[in-house]
Amino acid sequence: MNKTQSIAAGAVMLCGVLAAPFASAATTLEAVKEKGHLQCGVTTGLPGFSQPDSDGNWTGIDVDTCRAVAAAIFGDENAIEFTPLTAKERFTALQSGEIDVLSRNTTWTLTRDASLGLNFTGTNYYDGQGFLISKDLGVEDATELSGATICVQAGTTTELNLSDYFRAKDMEFQPIVFDTSEQTVQGFAAGRCDVLTSDRSQLAALRSKLQDPSSTEILPNTISKEPLGPVVRQGDDQWFNIVKWVLFAQINAEELGITSENADQMLKSDNPNIQRLLGTDGDMGAKLGLPDDFGYQAIKLVGNYGEMYDRNVGPDTPLGLDRGLNALWTEGGILYAPPLR
Amino acid sequence: MKKQAIDSRPASPKPWYDPRIRSLFFQFVAIALVFWGGWTLVDNTLSNMQSRGISTGFGFLGETAGFGIIMSLVPYDSTMTYGRTFVVGLMNTLLVSAMGIVTATIVGFIIGVARLSSNWLVAKLALVYIEIIRNIPLLLQIFFWYFAVLGSLPTPRQSVEVAGSLFLNNRGLYLPEPMPQDGFGLVWGSIILAIVAVTGLRKWAKKRQLATGEIFPTFRVGLAILVILPVLAYLVAGSPLTWELPALKGFNFGGGIAIIPELAALWIALSLYTASFIAEIVRSGILSVSGGQTEAAKALGLPNGLILRLVVIPQAMRVIIPPLTSQYLNLTKNSSLATAIGYPDLVAIFMGTTLNQTGQAVEVVAITMAVYLTISLLISLFMNIYNRAVAIKER
Numbered sequence: 001m002n003k004t005q006s007i008a009a010g011a012v013m014l015c016g017v018l019a020a021p022f023a024s025a026a027t028t029l030e031a032v033k034e035k036g037h038l039q040c041g042v043t044t045g046l047p048g049f050s051q052p053d054s055d056g057n058w059t060g061i062d063v064d065t066c067r068a069v070a071a072a073i074f075g076d077e078n079a080i081e082f083t084p085l086t087a088k089e090r091f092t093a094l095q096s097g098e099i100d101v102l103s104r105n106t107t108w109t110l111t112r113d114a115s116l117g118l119n120f121t122g123t124n125y126y127d128g129q130g131f132l133i134s135k136d137l138g139v140e141d142a143t144e145l146s147g148a149t150i151c152v153q154a155g156t157t158t159e160l161n162l163s164d165y166f167r168a169k170d171m172e173f174q175p176i177v178f179d180t181s182e183q184t185v186q187g188f189a190a191g192r193c194d195v196l197t198s199d200r201s202q203l204a205a206l207r208s209k210l211q212d213p214s215s216t217e218i219l220p221n222t223i224s225k226e227p228l229g230p231v232v233r234q235g236d237d238q239w240f241n242i243v244k245w246v247l248f249a250q251i252n253a254e255e256l257g258i259t260s261e262n263a264d265q266m267l268k269s270d271n272p273n274i275q276r277l278l279g280t281d282g283d284m285g286a287k288l289g290l291p292d293d294f295g296y297q298a299i300k301l302v303g304n305y306g307e308m309y310d311r312n313v314g315p316d317t318p319l320g321l322d323r324g325l326n327a328l329w330t331e332g333g334i335l336y337a338p339p340l341r
Numbered sequence: 342m343k344k345q346a347i348d349s350r351p352a353s354p355k356p357w358y359d360p361r362i363r364s365l366f367f368q369f370v371a372i373a374l375v376f377w378g379g380w381t382l383v384d385n386t387l388s389n390m391q392s393r394g395i396s397t398g399f400g401f402l403g404e405t406a407g408f409g410i411i412m413s414l415v416p417y418d419s420t421m422t423y424g425r426t427f428v429v430g431l432m433n434t435l436l437v438s439a440m441g442i443v444t445a446t447i448v449g450f451i452i453g454v455a456r457l458s459s460n461w462l463v464a465k466l467a468l469v470y471i472e473i474i475r476n477i478p479l480l481l482q483i484f485f486w487y488f489a490v491l492g493s494l495p496t497p498r499q500s501v502e503v504a505g506s507l508f509l510n511n512r513g514l515y516l517p518e519p520m521p522q523d524g525f526g527l528v529w530g531s532i533i534l535a536i537v538a539v540t541g542l543r544k545w546a547k548k549r550q551l552a553t554g555e556i557f558p559t560f561r562v563g564l565a566i567l568v569i570l571p572v573l574a575y576l577v578a579g580s581p582l583t584w585e586l587p588a589l590k591g592f593n594f595g596g597g598i599a600i601i602p603e604l605a606a607l608w609i610a611l612s613l614y615t616a617s618f619i620a621e622i623v624r625s626g627i628l629s630v631s632g633g634q635t636e637a638a639k640a641l642g643l644p645n646g647l648i649l650r651l652v653v654i655p656q657a658m659r660v661i662i663p664p665l666t667s668q669y670l671n672l673t674k675n676s677s678l679a680t681a682i683g684y685p686d687l688v689a690i691f692m693g694t695t696l697n698q699t700g701q702a703v704e705v706v707a708i709t710m711a712v713y714l715t716i717s718l719l720i721s722l723f724m725n726i727y728n729r730a731v732a733i734k735e736r
Contacts, residue, residue, distance in 0.1 A: 088697050095395060095702070116700040117395035137592070147591040149512060154680075154689070155697030159408045163419040166409075174593070175409040176603075177694065178683045187683070190492045191511045192602065194592050234394045 028232070028239035029073070029289055032100055037079045040066035041099035044084040044180050047205040048313040048321075049105050049125075058082045061312040062103040064302050065124045065230055065247060069101060071301040072246045072294035086180050088155040091116050094233060101243055102231040105199065107157040112231075121244040123229040124305075125313075126325040126334060128222035129161050130200040132207055135217055137194060142221035146171035151184040151193035153177070158198055161224040185209055199226045204319045242288050249295040251337035252277055253304035255328055260303040263296060277340050284340060295340070305335065386703060401699040402427070408694055410685050412601055423695050430690035431712060437607055437686065438673040438716070444612035445672060446665075449619025456624050467620065475617035480678055482614055487606035487682040494602075497593050506586050514600040515587035524581040531574035538570070539563040603684035607676065615672045622664045626657035658731045666724035670717045677713075687712060 032038055042050035042062055050060040063082070070080040083099050094102045095117055105127070106112075108120040131142055131150075139145060142165075152159050154177045166173045176193050178184045185206045188196040198206065200222065207213045230247065232240050253259075256274050258266050266274055275281035279293035286292060302308065309326060313319045327333025356362045390397050402424035409419050414432040417425060455467040474482070491511055495501060500510040508515040521528075546557035575582070587597030630653050638648040679686035680693060687709060696705040 088693055091697070091700055092702050095393070095700075111698075112700070115394075115396040117390070117393040145592075147593055147595070149593055154693045159694060160698065163407055163409045167419060173409065174411045176411060176683050177685065177689065179680060179693070183681075183683070186488065190488060191496055192491060235392070 028100055028236045029242065032073060036074075037081050038066060038070040038073065038101065039081050039083060039099045040070075041083045041085045041090055041093050041102040041104055042066070043104050044086055044182065046105065046181055046202060047208060048201065048317060048319040049205065050082070050084075050103070059312065061125060061308055062105060062228075062230075064308045064312065066101055066103045068250055068298040068302040068308075069243055069246045071297045072242070072249075072290055075291070075293075075297045075301075077301040086155075087153055088179065091118065091231075094118060094231060097233070100232070100239075105202065105228045106231055107199075108227045108229055109157060117234050118231050119234050119240050121230050121232055121240060122247050123227040124247060125201060125228040127199040127201050127226035127228050129158055129197060129224040129226060130203050130222055131219040132188070132196040132198075132203045132216055133194065133219060135215055139219070142219050142223065143169060143171075145173065145195060147173070148195050149174045149176060149193040150195045150197055151176045151178065151187045152197050153181050153184050154179055156198075157224070157226065162197055165223045181206060199228070201313060201319070201321055204313075204321055208318045238289050242290060245288060245340070246294070246298050247305075248337040249277060249298055249340060250302070250305045250308065251328070251335055252340050253295070253299045254306040255330065255337070258299050258304060259307055260300055263300040267296070273340070282341075390703070396699075396701060397704070399704055401701050401704070404699070406695065406698070408698065410690060412604065412685055423699060426695050427687075427691050427708070430685065430687035433685050433690075434673075434676055434679075434687040435716070437604060437611065437676050437679065437684070440608050441611040441615065441672050441676065442669050444608070445615035445619055445668070448612060448616035449668075450623055452616060452620035453623025453627070456620060457627055471617045471620050474613055475621075479610065479614050479675055480681060483606060483610040483678055483682055486610045487602065490606065491602045497589060500589075500594075506584070508587055508594060510594075511602065512593055512599075513602050514605065515594045516598045516600070517584040517586050518596070518598045520583045520585050522581040522583060524578040527578040528571055528574045528581070531570045532567075535567045535570040538566050542566070601684075603679070603682050606682055607679050607684050611672055611675060614675075615668050618668050618671075619665060622661055622668065623657070626659075626661035627653060629660045630656045655731065659728075659733055662724060662728040662731060666721060666728075669720050669724065673716055673720065674713060 026034070040063070042058060042060070045051045046060070048060055050058060050062045053059050066082075067077040067080060071077040073079070083093060085093050085099075085102075085104060087104075090102055090104050090106065091112070093099050102118075103124075105125065106120075107127075108123065112118060113120055131145065133139055133145075146166075146169075150162060150173050152162055152175055159175070159177065162173070162175065176187055178187055181198065181202060184196055184198070187193055189210060196203065196206065200218065203218050207216055207218065210216060230243055232243050234240075252273075256271070256277065258274060258277065263278065267278055267280055269275065269278075272281065276284055278296040278299070279285055279291070283292055285294045288294070291297070303311070306328075309323065310316065313321045315322060323331075323333060325334050327335060329336040387397060403422055405419075406421060406423050406426050407419050408426075410417055410426065410429055412433060413429045414436060415425075415428055417429050452467045452470055455463050456471065458464045458467070494509065494511040497510045497512055500508040500515075502508055506517045542563055543559055546559045550556055585596050587594045587599070590596075634652055634656065635648055638652045643651070676686060677688040680689040683689065692705055692709045696702055699705070
């Protein structure tokens with residue numbers, strides 16, 4: 001074989017090697033264990049849902065949802081790192097594998113579930129879209145908003161609902177579209193728009209950021225269903241189940257009366273439901289590929305759903321949101337987790 | 342001797358020792374590698390996306406968009422397609438780029454000439470302008486114009502009003518909109534006629550000057566023709582133009598032409614920022630013309646204005662055009678910062694909302710990059726053509 005031929009042969013071989021499909025990576029759980037922490041996608045700052053506090057620790061109900069997963073895997077709710085994402089960036093970050101879980105007040109819709117290569121694992125907050133408006137305008141109902149200029153965040157279901165609502169009511173509006181919820185508030189405060197629209201929980205959070213919250217009000221209308229929940233990539237059912245069942249465990253724990261404070265005493269309980277959840281009986285964890293005490297760790301370190309809610313968005317927080325739809329099914333809400341057995 | 346030695350070599354060397362065949366071979370290999378690399382990228386991306394259940398393809402362009410856009414040069418509402426949102430975004434990008442290029446050029450030339458002024462105050466003011474504006478990041482300047490200037494404007498109900506037809510508030514600047522009626526075609530026709538007449542006049546005046554040396558006041562006469570002809574036509578046709586005045590309706594003004602603050606902020610910031618660079622380019626161009634040229638022109642008895650117009654600027658243009666092209670390209674690409682203040686340009690609409698609602702990141706980003714590349718190449722092409730026209734002609 002002469003020189004030219006050998007170069008050509010080498011090139012062909014190189015092509016063959018590189019063109020072979022890239023070997024698929026290990027499962028998400030293995031990858032997470034290997035790097036030693038969970039990578040969780042959150043907002044760039046939304047009080048009550050995900051926001052860094054004065055010490056730089058992330059807090060919020062979406063943050064706690066992620067922390068519970070980290071606690072279930074590692075027995076350490078701090079084995080976690082957060083990636084702040086705008087609404088526009090969030091799905092790409094998850095698709096590309098930059099984050100393991102997206103927990104960023106994201107609405108569950110068919111398009112997102114079916115065409116983005118993603119799966120919603122459940123709902124950690126049932127929300128609906130509303131309008132925040134300055135009291136000066138004297139508007140009492142959303143049907144009086146024809147012709148209004150409305151600030152809205154880019155890449156959200158809110159942007160679409162807004163259009164649908166005004167079209168259905170045959171009203172006109174002018175959308176001002178910003179990248180982050182922070183900017184929408186700035187635009188609203190600067191008077192660029194008459195109305196700020198978002199999920200009602202977010203409106204409560206954003207309103208608390210205004211200089212004079214009492215000069216504004218949230219209109220009574222709720223124009224859409226917004227079930228918000230964590231999202232994972234498609235194609236890894238084990239990981240999908242883990243994220244799904246950690247949240248279910250937290251909801252079941254509230255139903256069974258297990259809290260972060262009494263979790264240790266509950267270990268001695270002879271209620272079989274409690275035993276299975278805390279891992280003193282059965283092998284529920286093993287079925288998910290987790291330690292059997294994953295439920296105990298998640299509840300002990302982060303808390304049950306009710307604790308998570310009250311701490312971040314409940315009536316005693318600046319957001320002051322009642323449980324409403326987010327109460328347990330036994331208490332008039334729609335929170336209903338499948339049995340852990 | 343040497344030549345003979347080469348000639349005496351065997352007529353056909355082995356192909357792999359022939360430098361021509363060798364170089365062809367390696368060029369072929371290089372091209373093949375580049376193509377194969379590109380193909381692998383595309384193929385891998387497609388198969389990976391498919392295996393992860395992510396939709397691919399350009400079918401989404403035909404789906405209903407379902408979201409509103411505040412400003413559009415083409416008719417748009419939320420029942421139209423994602424493809425239409427692309428057109429809306431593209432038009433808005435082109436609009437702000439074109440407005441920016443024109444303003445930046447005018448301001449840049451004025452500041453550049455002022456920088457060289459013999460008046461101390463004018464020269465120093467130009468210097469301060471250049472040094473401040475070009476050393477502050479553009480994004481900050483956009484925010485400044487948007488939030489600082491917008492924040493100080495009144496609400497629609499307390500608008501600043503000029504003669505009942507021009508309104509300024511924090512929702513924008515509202516101007517009366519001209520509505521051409523029947524017979525306005527006559528005015529258009531007269532404008533075209535006036536342009537043709539002025540072009541003819543210039544040719545005739547030049548010819549006459551070459552033949553007789555007499556200077557004809559082309560500028561003044563031309564301007565008169567450009568104004569008088571259309572005005573006459575307008576009066577003859579019976580004033581076929583009405584104005585639609587903006588008026589407060591509910592929350593905001595309706596009717597008339599609205600310039601939204603996002604457009605204004607972006608336009609001002611882009612123009613002033615780029616103008617500071619253009620000013621320096623203009624200064625370097627003028628300084629590149631040697632002093633002897635000016636002295637010679639003076640010795641011929643040309644007045645200062647004519648020296649600048651006939652001697653200095655034509656020679657300076659050769660130095661100015663190539664870097665000016667880069668500034669135009671920069672301005673166009675910088676217009677994508679629009680997304681920070683919510684101006685609905687291509688990046689904000691198409692690579693923002695459309696990408697997010699459809700989830701088709703790869704396709705949308707590819708289209709957007711292709712568009713910016715195309716716009717930039719077109720600007721380059723036109724500037725190169727112009728450059729060739731003004732470039733030094735070897736005789």
